Amino acid sequence: MSYGAEANDPIRVLYIDDDPGFAALAQRALSKRGHEVAHAQSGSEGLALLAQGGVDVIALDHTLEGETGFDVLCQLGPRGARPPVVYVTAARDAKTAIQAIHAGADEYVVKDMDGAFFELLAVAIEQVLDRWRWQRLRERNEKEVRAARDRAETLLREVNHRIANSLALAAAMVRMQASALSDPAAIAALHETQRRIVAIASVHRRLYVSDQLGLVEIDDYLGHLTAELAESLRDSDHDHRVELNAEKFVVPTDKAVSLGVIVGELVTNSFKYAYPPQQKGVIRVSVGGTAEGGFLNVEDDGKGFDPAERSKGTGLGSKILVAMTRTLGATCTRDVSPNGVRTRLEFPLP
Template sequence: MPNTPAKILYIDDDPALGRLVQKVLGRQGRDIIHVTGADDGLERLKDGDIDVLVLDHYLADRTGLAMLEEVAARENSPPVVYVTGSTEAAIAVAALKSGAADYVLKTVGEDFLELLSNAIEQAIETSRLRKARERAEREMREARERAELALAEVNHRVANSLALVAALVRLQMSAVTDPAAKEALAETQGRISAIAGIHKRLYTTDDVRFVEIDAYLGNLASDIQATMSLDGSAADIRLLAEPLRLPTDKAVSVGVIVNELVTNAAKYAYRDREAGEIRVKASQIEPGKIEIVVEDDGIGWMGEGKIHGTGVGSRVIAATASGLGATLAYENVARGTRARLQIEI
């Protein structure tokens, strides 16, 4: 099937030149529509089938610049080649600033028609490339939106499945009488819940690439607090977090580490003494680096020496921090324990 000729709307109040342009450019396979006034041109543009508008500067009812402003304000307006018989550079500059794709100096002879033909061809090609780019960007955007919807559904299902597993572990814990087994199951349930919390954040966010870490840590602290209350612990968890975003894969590791640090503090920091406070702080210390501090006012531990419990939690913390490429340090404080985690983002 032959290609449809490009439709060119030529607005010029010179009927003789209009016929010449129709004749010469028509031979080149273009459909030239000539009108002599701006109003007629604007009316013809409403059909929406014009590929290029050729606009003369001097018109009977207004200047081409005045009409160009009206054309540029319309949606999906065609590219404009501006034609002027004036040698004033200011006119050409004004036309380009107002949205014209190109301009041609009107002269006597074949040079004008050749330049006009080349400008029209360039405008058609530029418009074609622009539309192709916009179409590709639109398709990519739609594909991404479909993928994000699918990923949100996956995260929803994973979060629900992990919540179910955590509930089953909790149920199993209630049926166990051995204290060590109970503690191991409780720790396992806490780790599962921490990871489930990440997936829950992901299916409620607009960008699955990142997690609002301050909101996530707030939910995590609430979950740990609720679990501690069920187990009879009265330690109070307080969160002091700046609005921060972390890539999803790093947020999962941070959640696991914070869960272990807070759980360990809840179980051991206030052993044999009145329960106190556990503070979780999150802040950006410099561009591209954040730190999370977990501290308490309990018996104190520097990350070495005798380990309370099985030591699994400490090994989980060390392995996860190493995999995250983060630095974890226990600081020497007058009272209690302070663990400082620094992460590159």
């Protein structure tokens, strides 16, 4: 249904008043301002004219024969489903006007024989239609924005899904390449590369199922990631349990990627080196938020290590940890003792 499509068009007013003489005066005053007026002497007659269409604003008198304007308001339907209503009342107290607004009127004017009334009526009709037009324009724009956002979300979800699939394919190819090698160092390096690819792919899979575009639910993401890490790292010499304690909050996708890579490096390192071969152990991962930002802890109860000793691996993991810490804008501290290692990162949150 369309009312007053153009701001410069004449306003088509339906004036409901059982006093034909007064209605004629109102019609004459509104016509001088370029508006068109149709008169109805009762609520039923007004509803019949309204059903024919072509009405921009309803001017509704309070006192009608055998009924009141409140009765008519109840039959007009809710705002948005019919034209705006200017309520006309002879009562000078605010009670009737307030009741009319509560009943669904959009504006009111006090009725009298003073010539100023007709000027006020015209201004009220024009202003209420302007507000109505702006409201409809805003609603239409908001609807278009929501539709555009939904299309963008659908597209980005599909993109993330495809990226995750492509990364999974790359990880599988790295695994196949490792199976074709005989050099233990090369095989180990490719396995570490595969785990890093899986960590990044996991972010995109979690983003794909998230309801908040551009954000990742960190508890859900790390839950899947630590489970995948434990499964992929477990062998006859290393059969450890990874425990996660994660608060429920969201982080931007880029931070989730960095956190995922860091967790992958720290858990992998603890899995391989914290405990002697064939001794079962526990690796604990905790993540949460404070007023200052977020934190990530990864700790074990293993044998610890001497920071002065040469790295047992290639050293690439430490370089990745430093790079990801810098990307997060985080600070990293590490407590090492004969009873285990605890690494803590503190990072800002938007």
